[in-house]
Amino acid sequence: MAKQTNQAYENSNLFRIRHSTAHVMAEAVLDRFPDAKIAIGPAIDDGFYYDFDLPRALTPEDLSEIEKRMKHILKGNHKFEKEVISAEEAKKFFADQPFKLELIEGLESGGLDEHGNPLEEKPEISLYKSDTFVDLCRGPHVESTKEINPKAIKLLSVAGAYWRGDEKRPMLQRIYGTAFENPEDLKEYLWKLEEAKKRDHRKVGKDMELFSVSQEVGPGLILWHPNGGLIRHLTEEYCKKEHLANGYDIVYSPHIGRANLWETSGHLGFYNENMFSPMKIEEDEYYAKPMNCPFHIMIYNSKLHSYRDFPIRLAEWGTVYRYERSGVLHGLLRVRGFTQDDAHLICREDQMPEEIDEVLNFCLHILRHFGMNEFHAYLSTRDPEKSVGEEKDWLAAQDALKAALERANLAYDIDEGGAAFYGPKIDLKMIDALGREWQLSTIQFDFNLPERFDMTYIGEDGQPHRPMMIHRALLGSIERFMGVLIEHYGGAFPVWLMPVQVKLIPIADRHVDYSHEVAKQLKKAGLRVEVDDGNDRMNAKIRKAQLQKVPYMLIIGDQELEAGEVALRLRSGENPGPMSVETFVERALKDIEELV
RNA sequence: GCCACCGUGGCUCAGUUCGGUAGAGCAAACGAUUCGUAAUCGUUAGGUCAUGGGUUCGAAUCCCAUCGGUGGCUCCA
Numbered sequence: 207m208a209k210q211t212n213q214a215y216e217n218s219n220l221f222r223i224r225h226s227t228a229h230v231m232a233e234a235v236l237d238r239f240p241d242a243k244i245a246i247g248p249a250i251d252d253g254f255y256y257d258f259d260l261p262r263a264l265t266p267e268d269l270s271e272i273e274k275r276m277k278h279i280l281k282g283n284h285k286f287e288k289e290v291i292s293a294e295e296a297k298k299f300f301a302d303q304p305f306k307l308e309l310i311e312g313l314e315s316g317g318l319d320e321h322g323n324p325l326e327e328k329p330e331i332s333l334y335k336s337d338t339f340v341d342l343c344r345g346p347h348v349e350s351t352k353e354i355n356p357k358a359i360k361l362l363s364v365a366g367a368y369w370r371g372d373e374k375r376p377m378l379q380r381i382y383g384t385a386f387e388n389p390e391d392l393k394e395y396l397w398k399l400e401e402a403k404k405r406d407h408r409k410v411g412k413d414m415e416l417f418s419v420s421q422e423v424g425p426g427l428i429l430w431h432p433n434g435g436l437i438r439h440l441t442e443e444y445c446k447k448e449h450l451a452n453g454y455d456i457v458y459s460p461h462i463g464r465a466n467l468w469e470t471s472g473h474l475g476f477y478n479e480n481m482f483s484p485m486k487i488e489e490d491e492y493y494a495k496p497m498n499c500p501f502h503i504m505i506y507n508s509k510l511h512s513y514r515d516f517p518i519r520l521a522e523w524g525t526v527y528r529y530e531r532s533g534v535l536h537g538l539l540r541v542r543g544f545t546q547d548d549a550h551l552i553c554r555e556d557q558m559p560e561e562i563d564e565v566l567n568f569c570l571h572i573l574r575h576f577g578m579n580e581f582h583a584y585l586s587t588r589d590p591e592k593s594v595g596e597e598k599d600w601l602a603a604q605d606a607l608k609a610a611l612e613r614a615n616l617a618y619d620i621d622e623g624g625a626a627f628y629g630p631k632i633d634l635k636m637i638d639a640l641g642r643e644w645q646l647s648t649i650q651f652d653f654n655l656p657e658r659f660d661m662t663y664i665g666e667d668g669q670p671h672r673p674m675m676i677h678r679a680l681l682g683s684i685e686r687f688m689g690v691l692i693e694h695y696g697g698a699f700p701v702w703l704m705p706v707q708v709k710l711i712p713i714a715d716r717h718v719d720y721s722h723e724v725a726k727q728l729k730k731a732g733l734r735v736e737v738d739d740g741n742d743r744m745n746a747k748i749r750k751a752q753l754q755k756v757p758y759m760l761i762i763g764d765q766e767l768e769a770g771e772v773a774l775r776l777r778s779g780e781n782p783g784p785m786s787v788e789t790f791v792e793r794a795l796k797d798i799e800e801l802v
Numbered sequence: 803g804c805c806a807c808c809g810u811g812g813c814u815c816a817g818u819u820c821g822g823u824a825g826a827g828c829a830a831a832c833g834a835u836u837c838g839u840a841a842u843c844g845u846u847a848g849g850u851c852a853u854g855g856g857u858u859c860g861a862a863u864c865c866c867a868u869c870g871g872u873g874g875c876u877c878c879a
Contacts, residue, residue, distance in 0.1 A: 255874095263805080364806060364874085366804060366805025367805080367874070372876080373876045377875075378805090379806080380805090382874080412813080421852080473879095479877095496879090497879075531877070533875085534878075626879040654879095711839090713836075714837065742837095742842085744836095744839070745839070749841055761838070761839065779839090
């Protein structure tokens, strides 16, 4: 049940509009910078871009001038005309366009697409001409610029981008823009972008005092504030309970280990550039751990194992440190120190398929508890160029992963050759508020470490055998997971995770004592409660509670005081009104139970 | 790491074009108000304008460097 590539989009009118708008943009850029070297300009999910080598950096003013020029060009009703030519002719035509020459050579020499990836068959070489602009392009395009509404296009940003995505090659200037079929769609898209920014976990994290990053502490290192700390604690608590109930053993391991360990594991060889520099202790070097596996393996290796012991599942909320290049850090989603809900499943070969099934279902069970039902699943397979282990083991493992995905009824994409050198894997990725994908869960085979650490067990035959090892993280990193979770709910977490579940709002001072009394009862029932006994007006207190996304507001005035009740208001704006304290508690506990 | 942009009280932002040694709102503290479903009023306090250097009689403003952030690119076992 592999997921379809998005053919529908590529065949759509919208796709042609965007691709054609990219050409018009290139024309406008060439009008402004006649010596510009043009690279590639495809349509992408939300719009299009075009890469240029320009004599100077683009300014925001350039962008609006280019956009103005584009609108002018669009009004010209220029036809997009295709012409198929030979490689020779194409080279002559693009003699002063080095990037195009490279593209032509790629097409000619057996077929590389514009990103440098091999094509199945050698393509024809075609030009598309519209107005004064001619581009090497396979199309398709709209018939004429009149099909593009000048009011439905917008240039969005400038960014650096390496030619052919290779950091050793020149950096070009990429202009991102978007285009829609009509101005309303554009407006809606821009509005959605604005709305998405409001859900950004960095903004919500600050507003709700969940976490912070301090320059003093260091970039990519997270400080969890009381509110975020509580949510994290509840998350961990739930997950640990589930792990214990599902056959896992909880272990703990230190944050550093001797160089020797990392040599055996191979990390110093293949992961070195992501590790923090070592510290010297007495005569030995120690490294902060970038992964937990070696420690778990040491626990396994600390005694002799029988084939009857399996499966062994060692789980740890292990904090790891990885050096990430400064430019890639991003709030909670990409950090330098994070805690994985890590586990290593060690089993016999014959147990492996069932083990995969179980862990995948367990993973889905956990994610769904947090309201996450939509993710992209990927199966990453072997790259024969760089892989350890026997091919037959790989194929068996890949089949097991595939079968598990299908039994779980999950749509997935295959990332051909995308596996790490030590084993195939399943990844689950979630999207953030701005549509960027972030990997959370991962289930991966490891054909490398059991070998390196000489892990063994004694089989039925009395002989030593090598066990299989699966490395898995379900939330992935708790930091990243919390980031995605914050954006998923826009900060309005389900009641069970909300730091303050109930806000009591006394209308006047004479209601304060009763409010505290009610609060005491609610706390006794296990609810997290605050009384807003400041001297704001009720409206202001409600507003504050709304902004904090508190699920339940209990208004307490003369009527409630007299009747011994509370008047409930929900963060949705719904107003169930007065009820007894017991009725409210019942309702709240039910909501918590049902993950509302 | 690379390209571009940005950094002003706890937060959001004005002031930077054209140099003349900071201003608002929210939050806070205090006082008044005691109010029925999204902002009551007043007073006060709070900033070496990211850091370091330079130009200048004078720098938040111009220049250089560093640190940090944002959007991309690369990377992401």
